[in-house]
Amino acid sequence: MANKRKLGRRTDHRQALIRNQVTSLFDNGRIQTTFTRAKETQKVAEKMITLGKANTLHTRRQAAAYIYKPSTLKKLFEEIAPEYETRNGGYTRVLKLGPRRGDGSEMAIIELV
Template identity: 65%
Template sequence: MAELRKLGRPTAHRKAMLRNQVSSLFEHGKIETTVTRAKETKRMADKMITLGKRGDLHARRQALAYIYNENIVKKLFDEIAPNYSDRKGGYTRIVRIGPRNGDGAEMAIIELL
């Protein structure tokens, strides 16, 4: 399995943060975050969209185990995933937007294609 970035967070905090970012991405279509967080969010978002493309009950339950908001999972399976039915992968795009003013961290926008 690929190496997971730790993002300077304890495990529980990191998992919760990534779940929230994936949920926000599906809810709003794009989010602004740091580049390393965007890369990890992209990995999980692509996995969730792949589950949405499968569309069966088991896939829906797997998605609900990761994304706790039922409305977002419904949107994922009914609206987002069908848009990518003919696409093999790469459902998200990361666009670098330069350093953050406060601490100089490299920022990016992650968006659904």
């Protein structure tokens, strides 16, 4: 993946951040974060939903290696992915909210479509 955003963090911290955000997105359906974090989370979330659509043992293990909570993994494969069975991508959307009051960072909401 060329042009990966670094988000001002070390690799392990950045990966944990994205994993946590993907898990929260699948748990809650939508999360509010900065725009750049939302775009990175969107990439990974779309890939996880695509794995969920295949629903084989191999894809379940691939998703389990990434998603922390077993309950979220179960929800992904049994509730979220079947909703998008006929859809070819575009499972999430990012909506800009405007600048954050404290530091002016561009805020966004990422949600499942």
